[in-house]
Amino acid sequence: MGADVIDRYVTDLGSRLNGSPRQVRDLLTETRDSLADATEAHLGSGLTEQEAQRRAVDEFGPVRVIANEYQAELAVGYGTRTLVWLAIVLPLMHMAWEYGRMLFIGPWPAFATPPPSWYLFVAKANDLTNGIASAVALAALVAGRLVARRYDPKLLARVAASIGMVAVGAVLAGNLSIVLATAHLDPQRLLQSAPMTIASAVSWIVVVRLGLLARRCLSCATIVV
Template sequence: MSPADRLVQEYAADLTAALHGPAKAKSRLVEEVRDGLADTAAAYADAGLSEEEAAHRAVREFGTVGELAPSCQRELTVAQARHTARAVTLTAPFLLGCWHLARTAGHDPAVARLLAVHLAFVATVAALLAAATLAATGSLARRLPTPERLPLVVAWAGTTASGAMAAATLALAAAAALATDWALLAFAGALAAAAHAAIAPSARTCRRCARLPKPATG
């Protein structure tokens, strides 16, 4: 590997380490930067610079990793918000199923079942918010800028839904242990647990991304 290629690869590796977000989006973004850096270095080399000097000139033109990372991270943060919103939205059928089973599976014990219904309702509201987020960051984003705090709102909506599902799982497990129609409540608990497992990791990553430094403006 030539010194120029090594410099480009090191730049790409440092940028990869500095960014957080969905793996595919992150890989695609770093690949675009790597290709752009390599093309710029090649253009400088064609203009008469040595390969190594051409690579250093390209890096100076692109900016340091510290200078470039915040703007790249902004793009990945929005992508992570969409990923989290999609995870919450796709669990909506599970949440509605949990809600329906908790409401219809007999009458005792009432307190645990009522708690599960309310928790499922909270998670369903979060799913509706997530669906609105997908719209706001999709085609609508071509005409209107994405609100700066939207990723953090999505992160906490996902966290709320995940926490509600974890609590609903415990409540439904307790209800199933005491109810005669325990099978339906156990199934509802399994749905709640699956929803929690699907949302929690993405919401945690979204919170982390939303708290990272923003690109400078002005």
């Protein structure tokens, strides 16, 4: 009967949290342990089980306030995860794609007529976008660690999510631009190798997934009261 007080509190807290399931589970496990420890301490001072649990829960803090603080940390956790993925996955994916291209296609064959300067600009910009996006994500991770104690976690989570969404948007725009530009000049180039077409599709899926992760991070950060 007494256990219901702690169970209800932890369940209520859990229902207000949105984040990585592992991080939510860790926080709730720690909460439950802390409440059980506090209950044991209060039992030693002569309270009944139910009174001890009520006092433990009261001391822990109003569930809305605690959920707000936990949620801010969960949002930052999501933001960090998004930036780590951007910093690691984008360059790895780019390298893997280039390696695959050398394996299945070899050096790009020359165009029948020299491509216009705007095409070369788009190609160069697309090549740079992945590198710039991952470098920005890495810099944001380092900066986030340095200012972790100085700034509100809700603000840090929003900044991380915004960087993630802009980076993913830039990568998608770069990829889309080069595909459209190539389709305009020489559509056959896009279908030279079935494995590379599949690799391109997979890389699009990964980038879209990163975008969804960044969007989830933003929604985790903005549900904080």
